[in-house]
Amino acid sequence: MVFSGLSGLVIEDVTDEGELSRVRARSRRVPVPCPERAVETAHVHGWCGRTVADVPVDGRPVVLEEDDRPGLSPRRLARLLLARPDNLKPDQHELLAKTTGACPEMSALAALVRAFARLLVPATDNADRLQEWISTAEKINLLNVHSFIRGLRLDIDTVRAALTSENHNGGTEGVNTKTKLIKRQINSRAGFHLLRHRILLG
Numbered sequence: 001m002v003f004s005g006l007s008g009l010v011i012e013d014v015t016d017e018g019e020l021s022r023v024r025a026r027s028r029r030v031p032v033p034c035p036e037r038a039v040e041t042a043h044v045h046g047w048c049g050r051t052v053a054d055v056p057v058d059g060r061p062v063v064l065e066e067d068d069r070p071g072l073s074p075r076r077l078a079r080l081l082l083a084r085p086d087n088l089k090p091d092q093h094e095l096l097a098k099t100t101g102a103c104p105e106m107s108a109l110a111a112l113v114r115a116f117a118r119l120l121v122p123a124t125d126n127a128d129r130l131q132e133w134i135s136t137a138e139k140i141n142l143l144n145v146h147s148f149i150r151g152l153r154l155d156i157d158t159v160r161a162a163l164t165s166e167n168h169n170g171g172t173e174g175v176n177t178k179t180k181l182i183k184r185q186i187n188s189r190a191g192f193h194l195l196r197h198r199i200l201l202g
Helices: 074-082 090-100 104-119 126-138 143-154 156-164 170-185 192-201
Strands: 009-016 021-027 047-051 062-067
Touching (some): 074 090, 074 104, 090 104, 126 156, 143 156, 170 192
Parallel strands (some): 021 062
């Protein structure tokens, strides 16, 4: 059975259903011609079932079930990159290694993320290590990383203090957040005494 019109897809399964043949296929994860619309795209229709008119099989229609969803979304990849390695499952480790090894830019990005994550544990030498990280990151052609560096430099003294000092105001910020939540729950209409009771009893 030859599917000349589906050359841009990977055929995973073909089922004979009497009056029609059902083809299960997926994209090659690169821009390919859509069998029906003949346009180059890497993300055509999501999951779909449609008749491919140019691929008759013994005179019967062929229903194509095509999975054009990307194998790994940017959000999921970001979660894998930012997660602690100890918290990843074996299949996630394998997927991350395969993805980050796909191109030099991904390998460089993964290395930068891991190096910056180590800076988040306060240490006295983190100020020097931060400068080394910035110098390394600037040599790599990753525009989003360069934008992140510009943001760091807007308040570099605060960043250095956060990376080197054991002290922080996390507890205070937590109380502030809780107070704002209580105010929103009562539509900001409570007087001071009611708000005080809600905070103390909360």
